[in-house]
Amino acid sequence: MASNQPAPEAPAPFRPVSPGDQGRTWEEWNPTEESIRPVRGRHRVAKQRGLARSSTVLGVGVIAAVGAGGMATAQSKPPVSISLPDSIADNLPDAKSLPGVGAYLADDADQGTVGASSPLTTAGITAAEAEQGTTDAGEALRARILQQAEQQQAGAEAEARATQEKAAAEEAAAQAAKQQSEAEAKAAAKKKADEEAAKKKAEAERLAKLALSYAVPTSSYTITSTFGQAGSMWSSGYHTGLDFAAPTGTPVKAVHSGTVKSAGWSGSYGYRTVLELDDGTEVWYCHQSSMDVTAGQKVTTGDTIGRVGATGNVTGPHLHLEIHTADGSGVDPMSWLRGKGLSI
Structure with missing residues (x-):
């Protein structure tokens, strides 16, 4: 190749003088x-x-x-x-x-x-990749990326499956718990209903048996005044008994076996008979037209002890019935009679 200026020739390197020189x-x-x-x-x-x-x-x-x-x-x-x-x-x-x-x-x-x-x-190609026949780094990188993507996708799918399985298990457990709770509630309700039914049945049997030893004080009656009813016609300001309106002369019966404690005139009560039961309860029969028993006499359930009348402070013929406990307190005659199995 040519140049603009010829280069100076390089001098020959120094060398020692030989015999031929x-x-x-x-x-x-x-x-x-x-x-x-x-x-x-x-x-x-x-x-x-x-x-x-x-x-x-x-x-x-x-x-x-x-x-x-x-x-x-x-x-x-x-x-x-x-x-x-x-x-x-x-x-x-x-x-x-x-x-x-x-x-x-x-x-x-x-x-x-x-x-x-x-x-x-x-x-950058590993020995394992070389054994698999991979000779190109780009292909190896691509294979690694694909492998990593597949691993990540597999992990995500596994995690999703685990989440779904967990949610399904929780839902199944909740459903099972709900069903068990409902079953227990039904069983408890059934048990309670059965107990109530058994209790009512037992009470009915008890009252039916008890009613055999108790009797309604009169017949052909109409309830006209109840216990605790307020009014000026009563000196206490309220009614202290239960009134059975019936024709004069209607028989008055002993509600239970007992002993006649007293029989006679009692002011505003008219002719009154007091029957004492074995437990100390007193039954007062008031406004009678006549009395068929005397003090100290023993009677049984259903025995006639007098007749309906209009004696004392009354407005018409009726039986005024009062119930007093052993301590002298007055109670509602209707509740007391119904408690003995009687229908009033």
Whole structure:
């Protein structure tokens, strides 16, 4: 190749005088600024675009190859030759002849050959991937990404299944608990109903049996005044008994077996009979037209002890019945009679 200015020829290197060189004249070469001035011309050393042997450039090549989708390789670009001026190239010594340099370049060349013969994109490939036949780093990265995506999807699906199974189990447990609670509530309600029914049945049987020993004090009656009813016609301001309106002469009966405590006139009560029962309860029969028993006489349930009348403070014929407990307190005659199994 030509240059703008011819480069000065490099002086021959100094060498010792051999026997064949006797009689020749040798000049010592002393380098000067002019003799070593750099050559200026249009010749430029082109940048090397071929395969670089350093690990750093290799790593950049791998990244570039992977970024391109794993399809490019370092072998896809041909090497670029380096051009030097002819005058310099002809006078440069052979690099391999330099002491200690040739061996290094030879080894380096061998390594370059090996590097050039190996795919650039095999960097980062694991032994397991190599055994599976993966020789491209981009394909290996793609396979890893797909594998990771599959693992993540499998994990998400497993987590979703676990969540669904947990929710289903909780719902089933809630349903089972609800059904059990409803069953227990029904069982408790049934048990309570059965107990109530049994209790009512027992009470009915008791009252039916008890009613056999008790009797309604008169017949053909109409209830006209009840216990506790307020009114000015009563001196206490309220009614202290239960009135059975019936025709004069209607029989008055003993409600239970007992002893006649008294029988006679009692002011506003008219003719009154007091029957004392075995438990100390007193039954007062008032306003009678006549009395059929005397004090100290024992009677049984249903015996006639007198007749309905209108004696004392009355407005018409009726039986005024009062019930007093053993301590003398007055109670509602209707409730007391019904408590003995009688229907009033």
